Amino acid sequence: MLQIYGIKNCGSVKKALQFFDTHNIPYVFHDFKTAPVNEEKILSWLSKSNLSVLLNTKGTTYRTLNLKALALNDNEKIRWMGEHNLLIKRPVIEYGDQVIVGYEQSHYEGIFLS
Template identity: 65%
Template sequence: MTHVYGIKSCGSVQKALRFLDARGITYTFHDFKTSPVSREKIEMWVQHSALSTLLNTKGTTYRTLDLKAKNLDDTNKIEWMSTHNLLIKRPVIEFNDTLVVGYDEAYYEGIFHS
C-alpha cells in the first residue's frame, strides 16, 4: 500500500496526487493538519532519507520559527518536526520499500510503475 503524507493545499502534494491518480496508483492520504505524524514515524523516515531532505528549510514555518538562528542538532530538528509537521518537506510518500520526499516528475516516472 502506498501512503502519501502532506497537506491538501500544498502545490507539490497536489501535483503528486494528480501524478499517482493518472497512473492508477492507489494510496492512502495522511494530512499533517488533521493527523500529525509522530516522532517515531519521522525517525523511521530519517533511516531512509537524509534529514536535510526531510526538513523543509525553505518554508514559511521554518522562517517563522527562526530555526536557522537556533543552530539545531539532528535530535532537535526531529523534535521540532514532530511538534510542527509543517516543517516536513511535502509530500512524503511511502511506496513499497522506498521513501520519496518532495515532487520531481522525472524521478517519479522512474519510481512509480503502474
C-alpha cells in the same frame, strides 16, 4: 499500497496526487493537519532518507519559527518536526521499503511507471 503524507493545499502534494490519480495508482493520503505524525514516524523515515532532505528549511514555517537562529542539532530538528509537521518537506511517500520526499515527475515516472 502507497502512503502519502502532506497537506492538501501544498502545490507539490497536489502535483503528486494528480500524478497518482492520472496513472490509476492507488494510495492512502495522510494530512498532517488532521493526523500529525510523531517523532517515531519521522525517525522511521530518516532510516531511509536524510534529515537534510526531510527538513524543509525553505518553507514559511521554518522562517516563522526562526529556527536558523537557534543552530539546532539533529535531535532538536527532529523534535521540532514532530511538534510542527509543516517543517517536513512534502509530500513524503512510503512505497515498499522506500521513502520518497518531494515531487519530481521524472523521478516518479522512473519509480512508479517502470
